[in-house]
Amino acid sequence: xxxxxxxxxxRQLFCHILLLIPVGLAAKFGLAGWGLRYGGAIFYEMFWxxxxxxxxxxxxxxxxxxxxxxxxxxLEMLQLWHPIWLEGLRSHFLGRILLGTSFDPVDFGYYxxxxxxxxxxxxxxxxx
Numbered sequence: 001x002x003x004x005x006x007x008x009x010x011r012q013l014f015c016h017i018l019l020l021i022p023v024g025l026a027a028k029f030g031l032a033g034w035g036l037r038y039g040g041a042i043f044y045e046m047f048w049x050x051x052x053x054x055x056x057x058x059x060x061x062x063x064x065x066x067x068x069x070x071x072x073x074x075l076e077m078l079q080l081w082h083p084i085w086l087e088g089l090r091s092h093f094l095g096r097i098l099l100g101t102s103f104d105p106v107d108f109g110y111y112x113x114x115x116x117x118x119x120x121x122x123x124x125x126x127x128x
Contacts (some may be wrong), residue, residue, distance in 0.1 A: 004057075012125055013054045019045040028097070038110045045114025050123055061126060065119035066074060072111050079103040 002056060018083075021041055048068040053066025059067075078086070081104045089095040 007057075009057065009126065010054060013050050016121075016125065017047060017050050017054065019040055020050065025097075026110035038106070041107055041110035042114035042117060045069065045111055048072065049115065049118035050125075053122055053126075061119050061122040064122060065115045068118065069111055069115040073108060075099060076103060076107050076111070 024040050024043030024047055026042050032056055045065075048071070049064045052064045052068060053061070056064070079100045088097070090099055092099050094121075
């Protein structure tokens with residue numbers, strides 16, 4: 001493993017990524033009302049922003065956030081498409097949480113909020 005993989009920033013990102021997984025799942029599945037429907041989308045964005053930065057440390061927090069926002073927006077649009085192979089992927093738990101199952105235009109707002117939160121969170125992590 002290259003030595004640049006063992007940097008303080010990468011170790012910190014890894015710990016925060018691991019923390020966001022249960023928090024995001026709890027927001028998606030464990031909370032009633034708003035959290036059950038949309039809360040997971042915010043943490044989903046934050047997770048992918050930190051994940052992207054972990055593998056592309058040369059990317060700025062803004063570039064990570066914008067890339068994740070557009071990628072997840074594309075995935076949301078993909079929910080309007082239902083080929084057999086994609087439905088097969090969505091039939092499994094991991095496919096449902098990563099790809100989604102049904103289109104909801106309200107999700108775009110939560111993706112934006114999550115990307116903004118992830119941008120701020122990553123910026124703070126990078127500065128510390």
